[in-house]
Each structure stands twice: as structure tokens, then as C-alpha cells.
Amino acid sequence: MNDDEARERLLAAAGQLFYARGIHAVGMDDIREAAGLPLKRIYQFFPSKDQLAEAYLARRDENWLAALARRVDRCRDPRQRVLAVFAFLGEWFATPDFRGCAFINVFGELGSSPTAAAQITRRHKQRLRRYLAGLANDAGAARPTMLAAQLLMLMDGAVVSAATGVNVRAAADARAAASTLLTAAARAGA
Amino acid sequence: MNDDEARERLLAAAGQLFYARGIHAVGMDDIREAAGLPLKRIYQFFPSKDQLAEAYLARRDENWLAALARRVDRCRDPRQRVLAVFAFLGEWFATPDFRGCAFINVFGELGSSPTAAAQITRRHKQRLRRYLAGLANDAGAARPTMLAAQLLMLMDGAVVSAATGVNVRAAADARAAASTLLTAAARAGA
DNA sequence: CATGCGAGAGAACGAACGTTCTCAGTGCAG
DNA sequence: CTGCACTGAGAACGTTCGTTCTCTCGCATG
Numbered sequence: 330m331n332d333d334e335a336r337e338r339l340l341a342a343a344g345q346l347f348y349a350r351g352i353h354a355v356g357m358d359d360i361r362e363a364a365g366l367p368l369k370r371i372y373q374f375f376p377s378k379d380q381l382a383e384a385y386l387a388r389r390d391e392n393w394l395a396a397l398a399r400r401v402d403r404c405r406d407p408r409q410r411v412l413a414v415f416a417f418l419g420e421w422f423a424t425p426d427f428r429g430c431a432f433i434n435v436f437g438e439l440g441s442s443p444t445a446a447a448q449i450t451r452r453h454k455q456r457l458r459r460y461l462a463g464l465a466n467d468a469g470a471a472r473p474t475m476l477a478a479q480l481l482m483l484m485d486g487a488v489v490s491a492a493t494g495v496n497v498r499a500a501a502d503a504r505a506a507a508s509t510l511l512t513a514a515a516r517a518g519a
Numbered sequence: 520m521n522d523d524e525a526r527e528r529l530l531a532a533a534g535q536l537f538y539a540r541g542i543h544a545v546g547m548d549d550i551r552e553a554a555g556l557p558l559k560r561i562y563q564f565f566p567s568k569d570q571l572a573e574a575y576l577a578r579r580d581e582n583w584l585a586a587l588a589r590r591v592d593r594c595r596d597p598r599q600r601v602l603a604v605f606a607f608l609g610e611w612f613a614t615p616d617f618r619g620c621a622f623i624n625v626f627g628e629l630g631s632s633p634t635a636a637a638q639i640t641r642r643h644k645q646r647l648r649r650y651l652a653g654l655a656n657d658a659g660a661a662r663p664t665m666l667a668a669q670l671l672m673l674m675d676g677a678v679v680s681a682a683t684g685v686n687v688r689a690a691a692d693a694r695a696a697a698s699t700l701l702t703a704a705a706r707a708g709a
Numbered sequence: 710c711a712t713g714c715g716a717g718a719g720a721a722c723g724a725a726c727g728t729t730c731t732c733a734g735t736g737c738a739g
Numbered sequence: 740c741t742g743c744a745c746t747g748a749g750a751a752c753g754t755t756c757g758t759t760c761t762c763t764c765g766c767a768t769g
Contacts, residue, residue, distance in 0.1 A: 350632075351627065351628060351629070353543055353628070354629075354632075356725080356726060356727080357726075357727060357728080358726080358727095366747090367746075367747045367748060367749085368727095368728080368729090368747095368748090368749090369729090369730095369746080369747075369748090370746085370747080372727095372728075372729085376728095377727080377728085378726095378727065378728090429626070429627065432683075433623065433627055433679055434626070434627030434628075435627065436619070436624070436627065436682065436683060437541065437619065437623055437624030437625065437626065437627030437628050438541060438543070438624075438627050438628045439541070439544075442540075442544075447683075450683055451683050451684055451685055454679075454680070454683055454685040455685055458685060458686070475692055475695070478680065478686045478688070478689070478692045479673075479692050479693070479695070479696040481676065481680060481685070481686070482672070482673055482676025482677050482679070482680055482686075482689065482692070482693055482696070483669075483672055483673065483676055483696075484676065485672075485675065485676040485679040485680065486671065486672025486673055486674065486675040486676035486677075486679075487672050487676075489623055489644075489672070489675040489676075489679070490644070490668065490671065490672055490675065492626065493622075493626060493637075493640050493641050493644050494641055495641055495644040495645055495648060495671070496648070496668050496671070496672075498668070499668070499672065502665055502668045502669050502672070503669070503672055505665070505669070506669040506672070506673075506696070506700055509699060509700055509703045510696055510699055510700070512703075513699045513702075513703065546755080546756060546757080547756075547757060547758080548756080548757095556717090557716075557717045557718060557719085558717095558718090558719090558757095558758080558759090559716075559717075559718090559759090559760095560716080560717080562757095562758075562759085566758095567757080567758085568756095568757065568758090
């Protein structure tokens with residue numbers, strides 16, 4: 330098998346397993362079986378499980394943000410673009426293998442250790458926050474940075490509520506809150 | 520040593536370690552050392568690490584909600600009582616050993632397995648949501664259940680933002696958002 | 710004082726798992 | 740045809756860790 334193809338299958342299989350069960354609960358044998366590759370080959374691509382996990386997070390960071398941007402780009406109106414973020418969440422929550430935010434999960438799993446994974450989590454949330462700040466600014470918010478932080482909190486909170494099953498209407502409720510904040514944050518005369 | 524005292528020391532030591540590092544990263548030997556109890560005694564109280572972890576979560580559920588209620592009860596005005604929730608968060612975030620929400624962390628650590636721990640997480644969030652609904656109702660919200668869900672999302676999101684270090688002003692920003700939502704949700708004529 | 714009884718300290722056991730090694734099979738170069 | 744480099748499958752190794760076992764010591768009791 331081609332190297333590129335093998336690497337792709339490896340990352341796809343590892344990503345699915347890591348997300349579904351957490352890093353620690355997935356053994357290298359599980360990944361080997363799912364990817365259909367011998368362990369030797371896996372260790373040629375990534376010399377340790379940790380580095381495979383990092384690649385998983387980096388890849389998910391990229392893919393997830395790209396999917397969000399695609400969903401937002403289906404809207405033109407700046408205000409609708411902000412609200413589309415929560416539509417995206419609602420669609421995500423409804424997928425059968427939804428298990429919360431991979432980065433929040435990994436952060437909880439790795440505890441306080443200042444590993445690369447914790448850093449990747451922070452970077453992911455920072456990228457998301459910057460993206461939201463752009464949307465907030467386009468929507469005419471008086472303080473786009475603060476609004477972005479608030480929207481980010483609503484998003485993460487909605488993910489937690491949905492993942493734990495405490496609120497089946499999490500995305501809709503978060504969207505309503507975002508709408509209220511957007512209205513209140515509208516620049517005078519904008 | 521007294522049984523009650525030993526049990527108390529065990530739960531205190533295990534709680535601190537579990538919260539700081541996560542369940543899986545803490546070995547029974549670490550707990551033994553921190554509690555100053557022989558393993559035999561520990562296994563007399565809790566026949567497995569899992570059950571000790573459950574006791575840790577149940578205890579933390581109780582203590583954390585009680586601490587929140589104490590903080591809220593320092594205020595009389597219904598609106599201020601809602602906002603006191605976020606003051607409580609700000610004080611919590613500033614404590615040196617803050618490591619996010621223990622329940623969210625455990626949820627991420629245990630993945631999708633429908634264990635007792637996942638159930639305890641949901642129960643904790645449900646209890647918190649009910650408590651918030653009471654506060655929201657007292658504050659005259661038109662739809663206290665939805666407002667409580669939104670406040671809960673702001674709280675969880677703020678915890679995530681603070682724990683990951685993506686926003687050092689998480690509590691203040693969440694409080695501002697809650698204030699806006701509270702104003703918008705005021706019942707006409709209340 | 711003799712005697713059992715429970716506690717404490719730590720060794721031991723067994724399983725899980727990340728990582729490496731072995732060995733047989735295969736296609737290619739000379 | 741012969742040797743060789745590589746691949747794949749799985750065994751093996753070493754470590755970690757949850758759990759249990761062993762042995763010794765102190766102590767209360769008759």
C-alpha cells in the first residue's frame with residue numbers, strides 16, 4: 330500500500346477511536362486492527378502513541394474549524410453568520426457519534442501536565458476565538474473581542490450540555506442567548 | 520486511627536489527587552501515600568478504585584454546590600444572586616489549584632462508556648441547572664428554565680475558558696453576558 | 710505471662726499495554 | 740537461480756498498576 334494512503338487510513342482510524350473512547354482507552358492494537366496496518370508500519374509514521382495523538386488533535390483542529398467556516402459561509406448577512414455557528418453546533422450534536430469537544434475531553438484526560446496536547450487545546454480555542462471575533466466585528470459589535478469570548482463560552486457550554494445530555498435543546502438555547510447578546514452589543518448607529 | 524477519621528483522610532487525599540491529575544493518572548499507591556493509610560485499609564472502605572472515584576465525585580458534587588449556594592446567599596437582591604454565581608466562578612478560578620470542572624474532566628477521561636461516573640456528571644449538571652432555574656425564577660425571568668440552561672452554558676464555558684487559559688477574564692465576561700441575558704429576560708412589569 | 714486478633718508495611722501477582730523483536734514470505738537485482 | 744531487502748503478522752519484553760497475600764508487630768484479654 331502507498332505510504333500516503335496508509336498514513337491517511339492510520340489517521341482516520343486513530344481519529345475515530347481516540348474521539349470515541351479517549352486517548353488512554355484506545356490501545357495500539359485497536360488502532361492497528363482498525364487501520365489494517367502492522368504495528369511496525371504505524372511506528373514508522375509516528376514513533377510513539379503520544380505523537381500519533383498529537384497528530385490526531387492537529388488534524389481535528391484543522392478539519393473542525395474548516396467545517397465550521399464552511400457552514401458560516403453559507404450565510405451572507407453578518408448577523409446570520411454569527412448565528413450560523415450555533416446552527417453548526419446543532420447539526421454536529423445530532424450526529425450519531427457526537428461525543429463532545431475532542432479538545433475539552435483530552436484536556437480533562439491529561440490533567441494538569443503541561444503537555445503538547447494541552448497546548449494544542451489552548452491553540453484550538455484561541456483560533457476559534459479569533460474567528461468568532463472576526464464574525465462579531467463584521468456584525469457590528471461594539472466590543473467584538475469580548476463578544477467573541479462570550480460566544481466561545483456559549484459554544485463550549487453548549488457542547489458540554491449536549492455531550493452530558495443535560496439539555497437536549499442546548500444548541501437552540503445557546504443560539505437564543507447569542508442572538509440576545511448580539512442585539513445588545515450592536516454598535517449605536519451601526 | 521478512628522474509622523471516620525481515616526475515611527475522611529482517604530477521601531480528602533483522593534479528592535485532591537483525582538482533581539489535580541485525573542482519575543487514571545493517580546495510582547492507588549499515590550493515594551496510599553497521601554492518605555497515610557495502608558492499602559488494606561483503603562480497600563476495606565472502597566473495594567475498588569472505581570468506587571473510590573465515584574465517592575470522590577459524589578462528595579465533590581455536594582461540596583461544590585454547597586459552596587456556590589453559600590456564596591449566592593451572601594446576596595439578597597434576586598438579580599444580584601444570579602450574578603453572584605459568576606463572582607463565585609471568578610473566585611474559584613483564582614485559586615491556585617484550579618483545574619477546571621471535575622465532572623467535565625472525568626467525562627472526557629471516561630469517554631463514551633455509560634459508567635456510573637458519566638451518570639454522576641449528568642446528575643451534577645442537572646442539579647446545578649435546577650438551582651439556577653430557581654434563581655432565574657426569583658429574578659423574574661420570563662422563561663426561567665431556558666435562562667437557567669443558558670446560564671449553565673455560560674458557566675461551563677467560562678470554566679473551560681479559564682481552565683485552558685484561553686481567556687483570563689472568563690468570569691467577568693460571562694458575568695457581563697449573564698447580566699445582558701437577565702435584563703432581556705425580565706418579565707414585563709416584574 | 711501466654712494467646713489470639715487485627716493492623717500496618719510492603720512484597721507479590723496478574724493483567725493490560727506501549728514498544729520492540731523474530732521469522733517466514735515475497736518480489737526484485739544480478 | 741540466488742541472494743537480499745523489505746513487508747506483514749504476531750510473539751515477546753518490560754513496565755505500570757490495580758488488587759491480593761504474607762509476615763510481623765502490638766495489644767487486649769483470660
